[in-house]
Amino acid sequence: MGSCVIKGAKDRDIYCVWSSIVEAPTFIGCRVDMLRHLGRGGEERIARADELGTSMVGWVTPGDSPVAHLTGSWDYGGLIVEQRGFLPRDRMADFLVAYSADPEEAYRLLEPFEDDDAGQQEDK
Template structure:
């Protein structure tokens, strides 16, 4: 008897039984298997004298397997490398991603750990990342470069030099505010702001921080408000309503939203400041 391991065993290939266990049933496979097992259960019930308790137990085990959802293997660096390789071959998501899942499920945890250790050693050596991570890194670098270019172009456009403020976290509203003139410059949705010419990076900052400011936090979520034309104090939560009334030309309705400065009893009127 030859006790030497086969070439497949030397490579760490799994047995047929192990591979079958790791195989993830598709929905159509599961439906057909459930149907077949229901027929078998009916047969066992009608001719119970021909079947043993072991047969019944085996049937119940198969029915549990058919109804239990097979967990998808945890995705990580190795999965990313497989997915990237298939993507580079032109495979679409519908076929590529399940194929990567199946291949990952067909190896032992030890093999996966060894592969990921090799990949970690590769990264630690200072070499470039592998797989989708490298693609995502390059994509992020390209986005940063595009954002920086858009910011430079916008800085030379007088229409876009205002502070971009998002008054409410849950509303698609952005107000342009001129700190020089202390008045609103415009009101936009995200879509119309992009069409107007604002860089997406400014809108992203406003979504995250409350405004596009990069220096002192002017207009951020914790900023209480703004001085409006030296007439009064405009609370941040009133900014959107103020801007709409102001830009529609109803200055009296806009000024009615202001509060007096500290130490004063009423809002100043234009020409009185």
């Protein structure tokens, strides 16, 4: 995938460029900052993010939700962040605000991977 624009929440003016390579935002800002950052073609990407939650475009399998499989869409379950944990989609805006100030604080919003609990129990 590379990267896409994700809007933090429908009712908040916060966006990020999300990288599937580093599994994290590579740029965070409001709409104006994002337009400046993206340059040419940015308006179209942000318009898609406003509508769908993500700027990704994709295909639809008959019978599927048209956007549920698009990374960062409103119906998407969440994202893995830097192999540290799982970020539920409904925490994205708060995560972006926290991440821009202090990534370590933002990591507190992540859910541990299911196998993290198993590994801790085995160590006891």
